Amino acid sequence: MDLTRENIPSTLLPTPKFFAVKSGRFQPGRAIGVFLDPSLRLSEDVVRAELEKLGFEEVEMKSEPPAQLAVLGKGAMPSSHEQELSGCRFPEQAYSLCVSPDGVTICALDTKGALHGFATFLQWAERADEDGVAAVDIVDFPDIERRIISPTLTWYAGFARAGFGTQLWYGEDWQRFIDWCFRHKITALNIVMYGFWPFEFPEYPETVMRDIKVKTWAPEINDWVEVSFTHPNLNKPFLEDMIRYANARGIDIYAYIGMNSYSGGYPVVHPESRSVLSPELKASGHVNNYDSMCTSREEVRKYLIASVKRIEELGFNGLVFEESEEVQWFCQCEECQRKYGYLPPNDAKHSVTVEMLGEYLKVLKPETVVGVRWLREPPIVKDRDYLQMWKERLPERVVLFWAPGLEDDDREFLKWIDIFGRERIWSRNCEGSGFAASLGRIPYLIPDTFPENLKNYAFQHLWNDILQFQGAVNTNCTAINGYGFEWYGHELYFLATAQYGWDCWHFDNYEFLAHAARHLHGETNGALYEEAILNVPCIHETQICPTLPSFPFMPNKYVGEEETRYLEHCLMAAERVLNLLKLIGQSSAMSRIQKENWEATLLMTRRMREVILAGLYYNRYLMEKASPSPDAARLREFALAALRHAEEDYRLIKEHYFDSREHHWTGVAIGEYYIPIVINEYKREFADVLGPEYAPDESIPRMVGGESLPWEWLLEWGPRIAAAKALAAQRPGVAR
Numbered sequence: 108m109d110l111t112r113e114n115i116p117s118t119l120l121p122t123p124k125f126f127a128v129k130s131g132r133f134q135p136g137r138a139i140g141v142f143l144d145p146s147l148r149l150s151e152d153v154v155r156a157e158l159e160k161l162g163f164e165e166v167e168m169k170s171e172p173p174a175q176l177a178v179l180g181k182g183a184m185p186s187s188h189e190q191e192l193s194g195c196r197f198p199e200q201a202y203s204l205c206v207s208p209d210g211v212t213i214c215a216l217d218t219k220g221a222l223h224g225f226a227t228f229l230q231w232a233e234r235a236d237e238d239g240v241a242a243v244d245i246v247d248f249p250d251i252e253r254r255i256i257s258p259t260l261t262w263y264a265g266f267a268r269a270g271f272g273t274q275l276w277y278g279e280d281w282q283r284f285i286d287w288c289f290r291h292k293i294t295a296l297n298i299v300m301y302g303f304w305p306f307e308f309p310e311y312p313e314t315v316m317r318d319i320k321v322k323t324w325a326p327e328i329n330d331w332v333e334v335s336f337t338h339p340n341l342n343k344p345f346l347e348d349m350i351r352y353a354n355a356r357g358i359d360i361y362a363y364i365g366m367n368s369y370s371g372g373y374p375v376v377h378p379e380s381r382s383v384l385s386p387e388l389k390a391s392g393h394v395n396n397y398d399s400m401c402t403s404r405e406e407v408r409k410y411l412i413a414s415v416k417r418i419e420e421l422g423f424n425g426l427v428f429e430e431s432e433e434v435q436w437f438c439q440c441e442e443c444q445r446k447y448g449y450l451p452p453n454d455a456k457h458s459v460t461v462e463m464l465g466e467y468l469k470v471l472k473p474e475t476v477v478g479v480r481w482l483r484e485p486p487i488v489k490d491r492d493y494l495q496m497w498k499e500r501l502p503e504r505v506v507l508f509w510a511p512g513l514e515d516d517d518r519e520f521l522k523w524i525d526i527f528g529r530e531r532i533w534s535r536n537c538e539g540s541g542f543a544a545s546l547g548r549i550p551y552l553i554p555d556t557f558p559e560n561l562k563n564y565a566f567q568h569l570w571n572d573i574l575q576f577q578g579a580v581n582t583n584c585t586a587i588n589g590y591g592f593e594w595y596g597h598e599l600y601f602l603a604t605a606q607y608g609w610d611c612w613h614f615d616n617y618e619f620l621a622h623a624a625r626h627l628h629g630e631t632n633g634a635l636y637e638e639a640i641l642n643v644p645c646i647h648e649t650q651i652c653p654t655l656p657s658f659p660f661m662p663n664k665y666v667g668e669e670e671t672r673y674l675e676h677c678l679m680a681a682e683r684v685l686n687l688l689k690l691i692g693q694s695s696a697m698s699r700i701q702k703e704n705w706e707a708t709l710l711m712t713r714r715m716r717e718v719i720l721a722g723l724y725y726n727r728y729l730m731e732k733a734s735p736s737p738d739a740a741r742l743r744e745f746a747l748a749a750l751r752h753a754e755e756d757y758r759l760i761k762e763h764y765f766d767s768r769e770h771h772w773t774g775v776a777i778g779e780y781y782i783p784i785v786i787n788e789y790k791r792e793f794a795d796v797l798g799p800e801y802a803p804d805e806s807i808p809r810m811v812g813g814e815s816l817p818w819e820w821l822l823e824w825g826p827r828i829a830a831a832k833a834l835a836a837q838r839p840g841v842a843r
């Protein structure tokens with residue numbers, strides 16, 4: 108087959124800009140000779156290690172060409188090549204890769220380009236068969252300077268959770284993930300560290316994640332047992348090695364931490380350090396003062412500054428600070444009132460941000476990247492003068508790790524570019540995957556295709572992330588940043604960052620899904636996985652319970668006649684996806700990554716099936732109850748079935764996630780799995796009608812997810828954001 112840019116094999120992601128398969132194959136055998144141009148700071152160790160992973164038993168470094176694999180820099184490559192690469196966008200990242208029967212040549216002007224060329228060779232060579240590697244010519248460069256992913260090392264740890272997914276990884280797992288990022292040309296990881304610190308901190312040992320008490324489900328006894336949890340990096344330290352490992356592959360590592368909220372365990376261990384809620388605020392229902400600290404307290408400032416210094420000392424290449432997500436009130440202590448009391452709460456918060464950034468900059472090295480996520484509160488559409496004022500107060504060195512998403516048809520994003528400058532924008536509101544964490548680890552990948560009036564208006568999903576990436580590329584921002592709050596089952600989000608930051612306009616959404624699914628699972632299983640993703644329903648547990656407050660990200664309730672039909676439709680979709688996944692599961696050889704992804708998708712679909720069935724039976728119960736002559740036996744039958752399926756969802760959660768129960772560390776019950784409350788709400792209804800044997804368990808707290816508390820304003824804004832036009836992603840003369 109004649110392969111050109113129109114049909115790039117799915118092994119390659121991101122897709123290269125110029126691509127042509129030639130005749131012949133490179134057949135290197137088990138040993139390979141390598142020449143690395145000394146002008147490129149390409150680590151011999153990295154090249155050797157990566158080639159060994161590819162299967163070469165012997166890697167011989169040569170001091171001069173020729174070699175089977177030659178990496179050539181300026182002066183050594185043909186001058187026509189040098190000219191061509193110099194003319195590319197981001198020439199320092201550009202490369203050419205030529206695989207021919209005689210060998211492999213990578214040309215690059217800079218180490219960055221050489222690493223990208225090497226990464227492409229690794230992906231391409233993974234496609235080799237017994238006849239060797241197909242000959243190919245590639246010339247390639249990115250569409251945006253930096254492509255960043257934000258995974259989690261701790262996520263509200265010791266506040267809402269102990270840990271899940273990547274937070275439970277040891278060094279080897281992180282190494283595997285960094286290898287993956289290297290092959291996909293990711294340039295930085297912005298690693299979330301929210302909550303108790305996952306590293307040693309001798310000055311403040313009480314703030315690290317050691318011996319945290321957690322109740323975990325033990326199927327052996329069908330009950331909870333209390334265990335103590337210590338972060339893997341405190342058990343078997345890997346963080347410093349991991350940063351060095353990533354840096355050697357051209358990947359920077361930033362620490363993404365709270366400005367003065369969730370900053371280590373300090374606010375939990377020292378409750379007196381927290382922002383003060385006045386009795387009036389408490390009376391009006393505010394509970395969440397557990398996360399942010401009062402920066403007027405001297406010991407708090409001292410602690411925060413020491414934390415920042417400690418993080419830099421660990422080797423991080425940058426720090427990204429996020430403001431507290433509390434938008435309704437500010438610390439009511441006497442000193443804060445004196446200093447900021449005349450300001451609205453959010454302006455008080457931004458003033459503290461500016462002050463603290465100033466303090467942090469005094470102690471950080473000049474080369475350390477400093478970023479901020481701020482000004483995220485309503486009103487979503489802000490006055491130009493207002494933004495201009497904060498721009499002037501923000502230290503010049505600080506870059507923005509948050510800019511608006513599709514709010515107000517992208518006009519707000521374009522306004523930010525205008526005011527803060529495109530070079531300062533390193534990230535937008537691309538939290539498709541982050542959102543999954545607060546959904547109880549169900550990734551909402553693509554908007555569903557069901558009737559408009561019943562559609563979830565969840566706006567943070569894969570398509571929305573992609574539109575935001577395209578908008579940032581189209582307007583020449585510095586970076587895109589995609590969230591990855593966990594790995595298993597979420598690869599499509601990471602792949603979108605990789606593809607749309609590098610070769611932004613190659614695929615539309617569905618073409619991307621097809622390519623990425625095959626990249627992940629190979630030709631046969633990839634097609635099945637693609638179909639599964641197109642059909643898997645996504646329903647939040649609160650949506651099948653009318654008596655619970657709406658989850659701000661997914662507020663529609665599926666209770667009623669039409670809603671029942673919707674659930675029936677979803678049930679068919681879930682069954683269909685389970686069959687597709689069964690077929691994938693029958694294949695004999697899955698790589699570790701494929702198996703993780705498959706298992707996560709299977710678990711997600713099984714949970715969805717149970718949630719849908721619970722909701723369906725609850726609806727049937729309500730319909731029977733409302734009928735002219737309700738039948739007690741039928742009511743009982745429907746009630747029992749609703750409870751059975753809700754319990755089954757909870758069993759799947761408890762048995763698969765070690766940390767699924769609500770926590771009270773802060774004094775407020777917080778968790779991410781709402782199903783025990785749904786079960787209790789169902790029981791409350793059934794007990795009223797069918798008798799006390801359905802009595803709810805009053806020990807179950809009526810809690811909300813740590814993530815959803817400050818986001819209630821989305822109930823108003825969600826539908827508008829979901830319907831927004833991606834103006835920033837529009838290109839003149841190109842139809843979308």
Ligand SMILES: [Zn+2]
Nearest residue numbers: 401438440443
């Ligand atoms: Zn205060």
